Amino acid sequence: MVMDLAVELIHATVQLEQPLGDGTRTVGTGFLISAPTADGKPRTVLITANHVLEKMPAANARIGYRIANADGSWRYSPQPLKIRDGKGAGLWTHHPTRDVAALEIEAPPEFARxxxxxxxxxxxxxxADYRVTAGDEMMALGFPRGLSANQAGFPILRSGKVASYPxxxxxxxxxxxxxxxxxxxxSGGPVFVSRAVQTGGLTQVADAAQAPSGFIAGLLTQQVELNSERLEIGIVTHAKYVRETIGLLQNPLAPSTVVVAAAPVAGAQAASAEEQARR
Structure with a gap:
């Protein structure tokens, strides 16, 4: 059965936060990927923007799990997530040139699934297969200013048009x-295409019964600003670099396939911990 990627990603997306002790908290978004090890052992990997974790100084953050109750309701149940060792060094793996982080975690069984x-x-x-181009719609999940869709802690689903070419x-x-x-x-939230909501020029090239339900295009890492004015444009880092970062979990000494780091986008600002969301 083909999954509805929008719904599945909603379940796989979590809020990441760390209280700062002054009534504020640093907030970001992450999502869970199932990436078995080379020997086939199941492994759950948390993906987020590297700057989300870098901006959290304490050893433990909180990850926003949600628990389904027998009556059909949901309960928000954030749990501790160890992100630094006793010396303050980060426990996550980050891409050498891109704002991507990966951390192997022990998730509750329902979240691992x-x-x-x-x-x-x-x-x-x-x-190329989907013929993605400027003007096509993609969707994004996240927790803007630490807000969730409801008391159960589900992420907020947004959408926008691809605004650059190529x-x-x-x-x-x-x-x-x-x-x-x-x-x-x-920051750190997945940006994706879901078959159920595809519009514009996105084209399925495979038989409908065989075609994937969509794909994760990347993760949101920055917003564009000009003279301190937000232009309501997000910067998405390609999913290729998520794949590479997961690969570094297996082999930290593997050389990056990225040869030259691109110049930063003018006016870009991190879309998470540059500000602190109020409780």
Missing amino acids: AAIPVNYLAADETF IAPADIFPTFLLDFAVFPGN
Whole structure:
């Protein structure tokens, strides 16, 4: 059965936060990927923007799990997440040139099952197969300013149009623009295409019964500003770099396939911990 990627990603997306002791908290978004080890052992990996974790100084953050009750309701149940060792060094793996972080976690069984298979992360050929171009719609999940969709702690679903051209290959264009309002707390959230909501020029090239339900295009890492004014444009880092970061979990000494780091986008600001969401 083909999954509805929008619904599945909602279940796999979590809020990340760390109280700062002064009535504020640093907030970001993460999502879970199922990425078995080389020997086939199941493994759940938390993906987020590297700056989300870098901006959390304490050893433990909180990850926003949700518990389904027998009556059909849900309960928000954030749990401790160890992100630094006793000396303050980060326990996560980050991409050498991109704002991407990965951390292997022990998730509750229902969340481990909700993790999205790693093959849903887009590759360059995915964009070509779907004929993705400027003006196509993508969706994004996150917790803007630490807000959730409801008391159960589910993420807020937004959408926007691809606002740059061209957007592939990732080696040449490692990020692309998405036309939607970005707020602190959105950083690290997945940006994706779901078959159920595809519009515009996105084209399925396979038989409908065989076609994937969509793909994860990347993760939101920044917002665009000009003279301190938000332009309501998000910067998305390609999923290729999520794949590479997961690969570094297995082999930290593996050389990166990225040869030259691209110049930063003018006016870009981190879309999470640059500000602190009020409780």
